[in-house]
Amino acid sequence: MVSCRGILAGIAQVLLLDTPAVEAFLLAFLVIVVGIQGLWAFLGHYFRSDEIAAFIGWPADSPFQKEVAFGNLAFGVLGILCLWFRGGFWIATAIGISVFMLGAAIVHVKDIRETQNRSPGNAGPILWTDILTSLVLLVLLALYFL
Numbered sequence: 172m173v174s175c176r177g178i179l180a181g182i183a184q185v186l187l188l189d190t191p192a193v194e195a196f197l198l199a200f201l202v203i204v205v206g207i208q209g210l211w212a213f214l215g216h217y218f219r220s221d222e223i224a225a226f227i228g229w230p231a232d233s234p235f236q237k238e239v240a241f242g243n244l245a246f247g248v249l250g251i252l253c254l255w256f257r258g259g260f261w262i263a264t265a266i267g268i269s270v271f272m273l274g275a276a277i278v279h280v281k282d283i284r285e286t287q288n289r290s291p292g293n294a295g296p297i298l299w300t301d302i303l304t305s306l307v308l309l310v311l312l313a314l315y316f317l
Contacts, residue, residue, distance in 0.1 A: 174304065177203040197311040198253060201261060204304055205268050206250025209243045216240035227297075228282075228290030242271060265312045269305035276301040 177200045184195035215223050217240035221231035249264045279298045282288045291297075 174200075174204055174300070174307075176207075193311060193314045197261065197265075197308075197315050200304070200308055200311065201250050201253040201264055204250075205264060205308075206247050206253065209245075209247025209250055209268075211247075212243035213240045213247055216243060223292070226290065226292035228288040228293045246271065262312060262316065265308045269308055272301040272305045276305075 178196070180199035180203055181192070181196035184190040184199065185192050188195075190198075216236045220233075220236035220240075224231045224233060224236055246264070246268045249260075249267070253261055253264055276298055279293050279301070283294050288294065
């Protein structure tokens with residue numbers, strides 16, 4: 172859902188502001204998919220830790236969820252700041268979140284293989300979102316800066 176909003180925001184920038192397509196979609200993904208989604212993930216992991224853990228298929232009452240929350244908060248803030256800071260800031264934000272998300276995907280796949288944890292938050296759309304968002308960001312980054 173958030174990725175769809177990123178796509179719509181990119182289209183709006185192209186049509187209404189005459190922004191070049193790659194720049195429009197990269198900015199939209201950084202602000203909406205990284206920024207807003209990061210803030211949303213912070214809220215879930217921090218304030219609904221046990222529910223999120225259950226959704227992932229992991230044990231509740233772990234301080235790990237709150238640690239992940241602050242990682243999400245950091246990337247959420249960086250994504251929003253992409254509205255004002257460009258260039259190397261975009262590169263660092265996109266690479267940082269991609270490492271975080273691809274790392275999370277690796278952990279989920281390992282958990283699926285070792286424990287057969289097929290909970291929706293472990294083996295469902297979140298896993299694919301971690302991978303696809305990273306790939307989209309890295310491709311847009313390469314197209315924009317190379």
